[in-house]
Amino acid sequence: MIESYMKSDLSDLQIAGLLIGLGAIYFIIAMFVSEALYAGYSISNNYISDLGVGSSAWLFNSSIILLGLMIAIGSYFLYKGMHSRIFTALVLIAGVSAIGVGAFNENFGVVHVLFSAAVFIFGSVAAIYYGAVWKTAARYPSIILGAVSLAATILLETNIYFGLGPGGMERLIVYPTLLWAVLFSGSLLSSAGLNRRVAHKNGNSK
DSSP states (O other): OHHHHHTTTSOHHHHHHHHHHHHHHHHHHHHHHHHHHSTTOOTTTSOGGGGGTSTTHHHHHHHHHHHHHHHHHHHHHHHHHHOOHHHHHHHHHHHHHHHHHHHSOGGGTHHHHHHHHHHHHHHHHHHHHHHHHOOSTTHHHHHHHHHHHHHHHHHHHTTOOTTSHHHHHHHHHHHHHHHHHHHHHHHHHTTHHHHHHHHTTTTOOO
């Protein structure tokens, strides 16, 4: 239904960019609003996922589920436009994992932790992979943002915070990934150059 409605005016890559970009922007706004609604919330000492069990739970959980859903749907159009199984799989897993983060909040213990880790890892690797494979204007920013996010994931898991606290370090994972999602979305929405680059690769797996 989405495809038939949008296909006449937008390419597959532009549809993917629209879905991913809108999902990321909405989640960014909802996350900041959730922090304001959560009494006594500390961006240094509280994890982002704490927003999913407090007074802001309804907003935070619904927004990250929506983000994951739009990324997952967007991955279908990414595959149609880019023909990359590896990149599509990275994006799809990150999207499905984001849905899991919202559906299974911190009260679900290890299940929530695993979904969160999957979002962190697959999201950052997707950014790095995109920058390494596709020679677009977003190439180097993608690699840098993905590398920062991946490095921060390692630091968070080893309890190294450099004075930022666990919440601050987690934001060094999430903010670069969300920034990349918006950057990537913009690249797809102006995807004429990217279309030319992937045209000769149609049918190939990267």
